[in-house]
Amino acid sequence: MDPYRDFARSAAPTLGVEWEVGVVDPDTRDLVPHAERVIEQVEREHPGTHLEREFLQNTIELVTPICTNTREAVDALRTDLEKIRSAAESQGLKLWAGGGHPFSDFREQPLSPKLTYKEIINRTQYWGQQMLLWGIHCHVGISHEDRVWPIINAIMTKYPHLLVISASSPGWDGIDTGYASNRTMLYQQLPTAGMPYQFRDWDEWVQFMREQQTSGVISHTGSMHFDVRPAAKWGTIEVRISDATSNLRELAGIVALTHCLVVYYDRMIDAGEELPTLQPWHVAENKWRGARYGIDALVITSRDTDERWVTDELNDMLDELRPIAEELDCVEEMEIVREIMDRGAGYQRQRKIYQATGDWKRVVDATCDEMFALQPPR
Numbered sequence: 001m002d003p004y005r006d007f008a009r010s011a012a013p014t015l016g017v018e019w020e021v022g023v024v025d026p027d028t029r030d031l032v033p034h035a036e037r038v039i040e041q042v043e044r045e046h047p048g049t050h051l052e053r054e055f056l057q058n059t060i061e062l063v064t065p066i067c068t069n070t071r072e073a074v075d076a077l078r079t080d081l082e083k084i085r086s087a088a089e090s091q092g093l094k095l096w097a098g099g100g101h102p103f104s105d106f107r108e109q110p111l112s113p114k115l116t117y118k119e120i121i122n123r124t125q126y127w128g129q130q131m132l133l134w135g136i137h138c139h140v141g142i143s144h145e146d147r148v149w150p151i152i153n154a155i156m157t158k159y160p161h162l163l164v165i166s167a168s169s170p171g172w173d174g175i176d177t178g179y180a181s182n183r184t185m186l187y188q189q190l191p192t193a194g195m196p197y198q199f200r201d202w203d204e205w206v207q208f209m210r211e212q213q214t215s216g217v218i219s220h221t222g223s224m225h226f227d228v229r230p231a232a233k234w235g236t237i238e239v240r241i242s243d244a245t246s247n248l249r250e251l252a253g254i255v256a257l258t259h260c261l262v263v264y265y266d267r268m269i270d271a272g273e274e275l276p277t278l279q280p281w282h283v284a285e286n287k288w289r290g291a292r293y294g295i296d297a298l299v300i301t302s303r304d305t306d307e308r309w310v311t312d313e314l315n316d317m318l319d320e321l322r323p324i325a326e327e328l329d330c331v332e333e334m335e336i337v338r339e340i341m342d343r344g345a346g347y348q349r350q351r352k353i354y355q356a357t358g359d360w361k362r363v364v365d366a367t368c369d370e371m372f373a374l375q376p377p378r
Contacts (some may be wrong), residue, residue: 001183001371002349004082004205004206004213004232004250005206005232006232006334007142007145007148007202007230008016008233008234008235009142009143009230010141010142010143010235010236011141011237012068012141013065013140013141013142013144013207013259013262013263013266013278013328014063014067014068014139014140014141014236015066015068015069015070015072015073015084015136015138015139015140015141015255015259016065016066016073016138016139016236017063017064017067017068017073017077017136017138017251017255017329018052018061018062018063018064018132018136018137018139019061019062019077019097019244019245019251020054020059020060020061020062020097020135020136021058021060021061021062021081021084021095021097021134021135021244021335021371022035022037022058022059022060022095022096022097022098022101022134023035023058023059023092023095023096023098024058024092024093024094024095024096024364024368025093025095025270026092026093029360029361029364029365030101030103030104030286031056031058031096031101031104031109031122031132032058032093033057033058033109033110034057034058034091034093034249034372035053035054035056035059035060035061036053036057036112037091038060038084038087038088038091038093039048039053039060041087041090041091041250042080042083042084044249045083047088049080049083049176050062050063050065050080051063051080051084053112054112055111055112055117055120055131055133055330056110056111056132057085057109057110057111058109059134060083060084061264062077062080062084063221064076064077066141067069068328069259069328069329069330070252070255070256070259070328070333070334071252071329071330071333071377073255074248074251074252075114075256075378077248077251078248081095081128081248081371084213085174085372086336087319094368095242095368096246096367096368096371097134097245097246097247097329097367097371098134098168098184098185098243098244098245098246098350098367099133099135099166099167099168099169099181099182099183099184099243099244099346100132100133100134100168100169100172100182100243100344101136101171101362101364102170102174102350102354102360102364103131103171103174103360103361104132104171105173106129106130106131106132106173107129109132109178110178116129116227120190123191124189124191125163127190129190129191130186130189131186131187133169133186133187133192133238134183134243134244134282135187135242135243135244136240136242136243136244136254136255137238137239137240137256138235138238138239138242138244138255138259139231139236139237139238139239140235140236140237140239140258140259140262140263141234141235141236142235142262142266143266144300145202145230145232146201146202147196147266147269147376148202148205148230148237149199149200149201149202149204149205149230150265150269150275150369151262151265151266151269151275152196152199152228152230152237153198153199153207153230153236153273153275153277153359154265154268154276154277155239155261155262155265156196156198156227156228156277156278157276157277157281157283157286157301158278159195159241159283159286159287159290159300160287160289160290160297160310161257161286161288161290161299161310161313161314161317162239162241162242162254162257162261163180163181163184163241163242163290163291163292163339164180164181164242164247164251164252164290164293164295164297164310164314164345165242165244165250165253165257165295165337165341165345166181166241166242166243166244166254166345166346167180167181167184167290167291167346168181168243168244168245168246168346168347168349168350168367169181169182169183169184169347169352170182170350170351171245171350171354171360171363172186173270174285174360176351178292179291179292180290180291180292180294180295180345180347180348181243181290181291181294181347182291182292182375184243184287184290184291185241185288185291187225188227191217192218192223192224192225193218193224193225193226193227194203194214194226194256195226195227195280195281195283195284195287195345196224196226196227196229197290198230198277199204199226199279201273206229206255209270212224212245213218215328219291221247224305226239226240227239227241228240228241237262239258239262240358242254242258243346245346246319246346246367246368246370246374247370247371247372247373247374247375248310248371248374248375248376249336249374249375249376249377250336250346250374252333252336252376252377253333253334253335253336253337253339253340254337256320256325256333256334256336257317257318257334257337259265259328259330260321260324260325260328260330260334261317261321263324263327264320264321264324267324268328269354271275272335274357275290275301278302278303279303281317282300282303282305285300286300288300288308294308294345294347294348295310295341295344295345296309296312296347297298297309297310298320299309301312301313309336311341312375314337314338315338318334318335318337318338321334322334332377333376333377346367349370350363350366350367351367353366
């Protein structure tokens with residue numbers, strides 16, 4: 001199999017989800033490099049559980065099997081989260097999740113012992129060392145590689161929509177950055193990360209990847225870490241826009257919206273309709289506005305530079321995508337997006353506590369509590 005050209009076509013719009021969570025000390029509230037210990041205990045007590053070691057030793061990645069819809073994926077994550085919670089608590093540790101930890105010092109957080117991770121740091125130095133960042137990755141099955149880039153380019157027109165409802169990283173190195181998602185701004189510093197180029201078709205993508213390999217750009221990782229990218233091995237589009245949420249309830253809303261959006265654009269291809277695109281400079285501006293202003297963002301919605309409030313856009317999207325959600329049996333989950341807008345996104349809840357107390361430890365406590373207080377539908 002050619003890892004760049006061959007796309008493992010998916011017969012159905014399947015769903016897979018990856019959610020990154022951190023391990024913290026309940027006294028200091030700082031991240032601690034004990035993820036491996038927690039994973040090993042879970043593997044002993046529950047053989048076959050799929051957990052991944054991540055870039056940093058403080059992180060556990062939960063990975064679903066191939067699922068049909070959001071409910072199935074979230075149920076799988078919930079089962080594994082309970083296993084991790086039990087193991088962590090038995091070791092005197094707590095679980096935390098968010099787009100970025102508000103005060104942990106990246107200089108003191110060790111990498112996982114994996115050669116590719118060390119090579120990333122060796123190459124990127126200071127900027128790569130700052131990657132105390134956590135996200136949600138949604139894989140959606142696609143039937144043919146010819147559909148991949150039209151759909152990705154269309155998804156990028158909704159970049160801020162998927163970002164603002166997940167944004168949960170206002171704090172960094174002990175300061176309030178003023179951003180809803182500081183993670184978004186930090187992650188794009190890596191040379192293989194950021195917005196994907198608007199490739200015309202699969203052949204152009206294959207040529208690009210071969211050139212990146214030849215020139216040594218991806219010789220240290222084997223892949224590009226674009227915000228949305230093809231996952232040829234799995235036959236999916238992988239949407240990596242969203243910050244990690246503090247809880248499975250909000251994750252369910254974000255995953256349902258992402259799944260329905262990809263399927264919606266896939267159905268547009270079936271109907272012979274032209275998928276939307278925006279100029280790259282508009283996509284870049286929307287990305288920045290979503291990261292900076294979150295739910296209060298005014299976003300560019302057309303090639304004619306029309307603008308609307310992102311909340312108005314989201315409410316219309318939820319109505320437009322409802323038939324797809326009904327088909328995928330995730331209406332209840334997708335409606336959580338409205339709940340997020342009403343309650344306030346993660347960054348708003350964190351900032352409110354920090355502004356009231358001046359104490360990021362209080363923010364970490366509240367974020368840890370949300371993991372089990374905000375439960376998804378059953």
